[in-house]
Amino acid sequence: MAVSEVASLEEIEGWSQPIEKPFLLRLVHTLSRFARRKPLGAVCGLVVVGFIIIGDLVPESINKVAKTAGFGRPVPYLMDQIEKHTGIIYPYGKQNLRDRLQGPSARHLLGTDPIGRDVFSRVLYGARVAVMVSFGAVLISEVISATMGISAGYYGGIVDKLAYRIVDVFQALPGLVVLITILGLFGSGLWQLIFTIGFVGGPPASRTIRGQTLAVMSAPYVESAQVVGASNLRIMLRYVLPNVFALIILSATLRLGVVVLLEANLSFLGYGLPPPFPSWGQMLNTEGADYMRAQPGLAIYPGLAIGLLVFSFNLFGDALRDVLDPRLRGSR
Amino acid sequence: MQKYIIQRILLMFPTLILVTIVTFAGLRALLPTSVVDRILGEFATSDPELRQHLKEELGLSESIPRQYAEWMGVAWFWGGPTGILEGDLGKSLHSERSVVSELRRRVPVSFELGLWGQITAILISVPLGVWSALRQDQWPDYGLRSVAILLNAVPGFWIAVILLTFASIWFNWAPPIQFKYLFEDPIGHLKIMFLPAVLIGLTPGGGLLRLVRTQMLEVLRQDYIRTAQAKGLSQTRVLYGHAFRNALIPVITFIGIGLPNIIAGTVIFEQIFLIPGMGRYLIDAIGNLDYPVIQGLNLVFATLLVGSVVVIDVSYALVDPRIRLE
Numbered sequence: 262m263a264v265s266e267v268a269s270l271e272e273i274e275g276w277s278q279p280i281e282k283p284f285l286l287r288l289v290h291t292l293s294r295f296a297r298r299k300p301l302g303a304v305c306g307l308v309v310v311g312f313i314i315i316g317d318l319v320p321e322s323i324n325k326v327a328k329t330a331g332f333g334r335p336v337p338y339l340m341d342q343i344e345k346h347t348g349i350i351y352p353y354g355k356q357n358l359r360d361r362l363q364g365p366s367a368r369h370l371l372g373t374d375p376i377g378r379d380v381f382s383r384v385l386y387g388a389r390v391a392v393m394v395s396f397g398a399v400l401i402s403e404v405i406s407a408t409m410g411i412s413a414g415y416y417g418g419i420v421d422k423l424a425y426r427i428v429d430v431f432q433a434l435p436g437l438v439v440l441i442t443i444l445g446l447f448g449s450g451l452w453q454l455i456f457t458i459g460f461v462g463g464p465p466a467s468r469t470i471r472g473q474t475l476a477v478m479s480a481p482y483v484e485s486a487q488v489v490g491a492s493n494l495r496i497m498l499r500y501v502l503p504n505v506f507a508l509i510i511l512s513a514t515l516r517l518g519v520v521v522l523l524e525a526n527l528s529f530l531g532y533g534l535p536p537p538f539p540s541w542g543q544m545l546n547t548e549g550a551d552y553m554r555a556q557p558g559l560a561i562y563p564g565l566a567i568g569l570l571v572f573s574f575n576l577f578g579d580a581l582r583d584v585l586d587p588r589l590r591g592s593r
Numbered sequence: 594m595q596k597y598i599i600q601r602i603l604l605m606f607p608t609l610i611l612v613t614i615v616t617f618a619g620l621r622a623l624l625p626t627s628v629v630d631r632i633l634g635e636f637a638t639s640d641p642e643l644r645q646h647l648k649e650e651l652g653l654s655e656s657i658p659r660q661y662a663e664w665m666g667v668a669w670f671w672g673g674p675t676g677i678l679e680g681d682l683g684k685s686l687h688s689e690r691s692v693v694s695e696l697r698r699r700v701p702v703s704f705e706l707g708l709w710g711q712i713t714a715i716l717i718s719v720p721l722g723v724w725s726a727l728r729q730d731q732w733p734d735y736g737l738r739s740v741a742i743l744l745n746a747v748p749g750f751w752i753a754v755i756l757l758t759f760a761s762i763w764f765n766w767a768p769p770i771q772f773k774y775l776f777e778d779p780i781g782h783l784k785i786m787f788l789p790a791v792l793i794g795l796t797p798g799g800g801l802l803r804l805v806r807t808q809m810l811e812v813l814r815q816d817y818i819r820t821a822q823a824k825g826l827s828q829t830r831v832l833y834g835h836a837f838r839n840a841l842i843p844v845i846t847f848i849g850i851g852l853p854n855i856i857a858g859t860v861i862f863e864q865i866f867l868i869p870g871m872g873r874y875l876i877d878a879i880g881n882l883d884y885p886v887i888q889g890l891n892l893v894f895a896t897l898l899v900g901s902v903v904v905i906d907v908s909y910a911l912v913d914p915r916i917r918l919e
Contacts, residue, residue, distance in 0.1 A: 429608045430615060432902075433895040437857035438875065442616075442887060445879035446624055518746070525748045526861060530876070545754050547865055553758045560758045564751035572746035 295584060302580020305573040312570050314339060315385055316392030340386065351379040353386040354537045362556045371562050374544075375552040383539040384562050390533070390540040391570055394454050395520040401459025402466060403513045409463070410470025411497050411505065414478065424467070431464040437526060444532040451534060454527070458520055466512055473505045480504075507585045514581055518574035525567050541567045597910065601903045612895040613677070616888050617664065621657050628686055628882040629653065651686055664888065677892070683885035685878070692889045695874065700893070703863065703870030705775070706786060707855045710793030711848065718798040719844070722805025723837065729810060737802065744799030750861050753792050757865075768866050789866045793858035797851040804847050808840040815839075842912055849905035852898060 282290075296303035313319075320336040327335050344350045349370060357377035364372050370381040413424035443457050477483065478501070486496050527533050528542035536543070541563040553560040629648050636643060648654045652663070652674075662668040664683060666676025675681040682692035718741075725737040760766045768788065773781040812818065813836055821831045860872030867873075871890060878886035 426607070426611060430611045433608050433612050433899045434891060435853040435856040435894050435898060437853070437860055438891065438894050441860070441875065442879060442891065443619075445876070446620070446882070446887075522748050526750065526857065529748070529750050530861065530864060542748070542750075545751060547754070550754075550757065550761075553754070554761050557758055557762065560754050564747060564755065567751065568743070568747040572743065575742065575746060 295580075298584060299580035302577050302583075305575075305577040305580070308569065308573040309577055312388050312392055312573070313396075316388035316390075318389075318392050318396060321389060321393060340389075344382075350382045350385065353378065353383050353539050355379070362552060364556065365558065372556055372558050374556075374559060375549065380558060380562060383544065384541070384566050387539045387541040387544065387563060387566060388570070390451070390528075390538065391521050391524060391567070393451060394458065394524045395517045395574075397455035398458035398462065398520045399513050399516050401456065402461075402463035402516065403509055405460065405463025406466035406470055406512070407502070407505070407509055410467035411474050411501055413467065414471040414474025415493065415497055415501060421471075424464075424471075428464045428467060431461065436461060436523065440523065440527060441530065441532055444527065449527075449532050449534065454524060454533065458523055462516065462520070466516070469512060470505055470508060473508050474501055477501050477504045511578070511582050511585060514574065514578035518571040518578070521567065521571050521574065594910070598907055601906055605899050605903060608899055609892070609895060613665065613888070613892060614661070616891045617661050618657075620884050620887060621660065624882075627653075628884060631882050664885075682889035682892075685883050685886050687878075687881045687883045687886075692885055695886075696871070696889070696893065699869060699871050699874050702774075702868060703859050703872065706790060706793065706859045706862070706868065706870060709786060709790030710797075710855050710858055711851075713791050713794030714798040714801055714851070715848070717794065718802035719805050719841075722802045723809055723832075723840075725802065725806045726809035726813065727832075734806075738806070741799040741802040744795055749792055749796045749858055750865060752795065753789075753862065753865050756788070756792075770867060772867065772869055785866065785868065789862040789868065793855060793862055796858065797854050800851070801844065801847055805840065805844060808843055809836065812836045812840045842909070845908060845912065846905060849901050852901050856894060856897070 292303075317338045317340055320338050323336045324334045327333065340350065344352065355378060357373070359377065360369065360373050361377045362373060362375055363369055366372070369379045371384065372380050374380055374383070409424050409427075413421045439461055440457055443461075444453060447453065483496060483500055486500055491499075524533065524540070525542035525545075528540040529545055531543070531546065533540045533543050544563040545560065549559060629644055629651070633640075633644060633647065645654070653660070655663070659668070662676075663673045664676050666678035666681065667673075669675050669679055676683070680693065682696070684691050685695070721737055725734045728734045757768065769781070769785055772785060775782045818831060818836055821835050822828075826834070859870060860875065862868070863870045863872040864876065871893070874886065875890045877883075878890065
C-alpha cells in the first residue's frame with residue numbers, strides 16, 4: 262500500500278522520468294516541429310541538404326584537409342560512385358567531340374555542350390563549387406563579423422571606433438567591384454573565391470551583432486560574471502556569444518543565397534574558377550551565345566540550378582528567422 | 594539642420610581617405626606581379642636596365658609613400674605633379690590617356706544606365722507593392738510575392754541570357770554592337786539602353802516590391818488610418834494622402850542600400866550589352882594592371898556610395914522630422 266503510493270507520487274512529480282531527453286530525440290522533435298510550423302521552409306531545407314549531398318560538401322572538405330595533411334583522399338565522392346554504377350553521369354571534363362551540341366537523350370539527359378561534355382553532369386558538378394563557396398565564405402564572414410561585432414560591443418571606446426572605421430571602408434566600396442578587382446588582380450580559384458568573398462562580406466555584417474552585444478551587456482548575468490572576476494575573453498565566449506548566436510545563424514542563412522549569386526556573377530564575368538571545372542555562372546558566359554542559339558538548353562539549365570539553390574536558401578532562411586526571432590517576422 | 598548636413602559631409606572624408614590608402618596599398622604593396630613585368634614579359638628578367646627605365650617612365654620608381662603623396666596631389670605643394678586634390682587622377686599606364694577625360698565620357702553612360710535601372714525598379718515595384726498590400730492574401734498578392742521571390746533568387750544576367758537567346762532564335766534579333774552616345778543618335782542610344790536598363794531594375798525591384806508591401810500593411814494597421822477612415826475620408830484620400838506617403842519613408846533607405854546592387858548590375862550588363870561605361874573600363878584596366886585607372890575607379894565608386902548614404906540620411910531627416918538632429 263505504502264510502496265504503491267510512493268510510486269504514484271514519483272509518477273506525478275515526474276521523478277522517474279529523465280530530466281533531459283537524449284540529444285538525437287530532441288533533434289528529431291525540433292525538426293518535426295519546424296516542419297509542421299513551416300512546411301515550405303522545411304522542403305527548402307531538404308532541397309539545400311540535397312544540394313549539399315550532390316555537391317559532395319563533406320567529402321570534399323575532409324579530403325581537402327586530408328590532402329594538405331598528406332593523407333590522400335580518404336573519403337569517396339558520391340558523384341564518383343554514381344558515375345561508376347549508373348553511367349548517366351560522366352566526368353565533368355570528359356569531351357566527346359563526335360557528340361557536340363546534342364539535344365537531350367537517354368545517354369545525355371540534358372544534351373551536350375559545344376565540345377561534347379555532358380550538360381547534366383556539369384550542372385550537378387556545378388553544385389560543388391556553389392555549395393563549397395557559399396558555405397566556406399559565409400563561415401569566414403560570420404567568424405569575422407562575430408569577432409568584430411562582439412569585441413566592438415564589449416570593449417566600446419577606441420576598439421568600437423576603429424572597428425567602425427573599417428566597416429565604413431568596406432561599406433564604401435560596392436561588393437562586386439571590390440571582388441572583381443581583387444580576384445582579377447590576384448588570380449582566382451576555389452580558395453581565393455572563398456576567402457575574398459568571406460573577407461569582404463564580414464565587417465558590414467557585424468553591425469547587427471554589435472547591437473545585440475550591447476543589449477546582452479546590460480543583462481545582470483554579464484555584470485555578475487565581471488564581479489566574480491571572469492576574464493574578458495571568458496565572458497565574451499561563455500556569456501555573450503551564446504546569446505548572439507541565433508542572430509549569427511540567421512544572418513548566415515540569409516547570406517548563403519547572396520553568396521551563391523555573387524559567385525555566379527563573378528564566374529559569369531570570368532573571375533570564377535579556371536575553365537575545366539564547371540561552375541554555373543561560367544556555363545552561362547556570353548562567349549557561348551552562338552551555341553546557346555543552337556542548343557537553348559545550355560542557357561536554361563545552369564540558371565535553373567542557381568535559381569533553385571538561392572530560392573531554397575532564401576525561403577529556408579526566412580522560415581528559420583520566423584521561428585527563431587518572432588520580432589522580425591515578415592520584415593523582408 | 595545645417596549643422597547636421599555639414600557634419601555628415603565632413604565625416605565622408607576620413608572614410609574616403611582610408612579607401613584611397615587601402616586601394617593604393619593593395620595595388621602597390623600586396624600585388625605579386627608588377628605592371629612593368631606584365632608589359633615587358635620575358636624581357637623583364639633578361640634586361641634589368643630596360644625594366645628600370647620603364648619603371649621610371651611610368652613613375653613607379655619612387656618609394657610607395659612618395660607615390661601616394663604624388664597621386665593624392667599633396668606632393669604638388671612642394672613641386673610634384675598634380676593629383677586628386679587638383680582634380681587630376683593621373684594617366685592610364687596603358688593608353689596614356691588621362692583618367693579624368695576618359696571618366697568624363699564613361700561616367701554619364703553608367704550613370705544613365707543605373708538611373709534608368711533605379712527608375713524601372715521604382716516604377717514597377719511601388720505600384721505593384723501597394724496593389725499587393727491592398728489585396729493581401731488574395732491571388733494577386735500571392736502571384737506578385739512569388740514573382741518577387743523568384744526575381745530575388747535568379748541572377749539578373751541569366752534573364753538577359755535567356756532573353757537574348759530566345760530573341761535570336763524566334764525573332765532573329767540581336768542587340769546592336771555599335772554603341773551610340775545620347776547626343777549623337779538619341780533614338781539609337783535609347784534602343785541600346787532600354788533592355789539593360791529594364792533588366793538592371795528587375796533584381797532590386799523584387800526586393801523593393803516586398804518592402805513596399807510590408808510597409809504598406811504596417812501603415813494600414815496604424816491608428817491614424819482608422820481615424821482618417823472614421824472621420825469619413827474617401828478610401829482614395831486615406832490610401833494616397835495618409836497611408837502611401839508614410840509607407841514610402843523606409844523605401845528611401847532601400848533605394849540607397851540598393852545602390853551597390855545597381856552598380857553591380859551596370860558592371861554586368863555593360864559587359865553583356867557592350868556598353869562603354871565604368872564597369873567595362875574597370876574590367877579592361879584589371880586585365881592590363883592599369884594602376885591609376887583601377888585606383889581612380891574605386892575612388893569614384895566609393896565617393897558615389899558614401900555620398901549617396903549622406904544624401905539618404907539627410908533626406909530621411911527632411912522627410913521625417915522625428916529623427917532630426919540626434
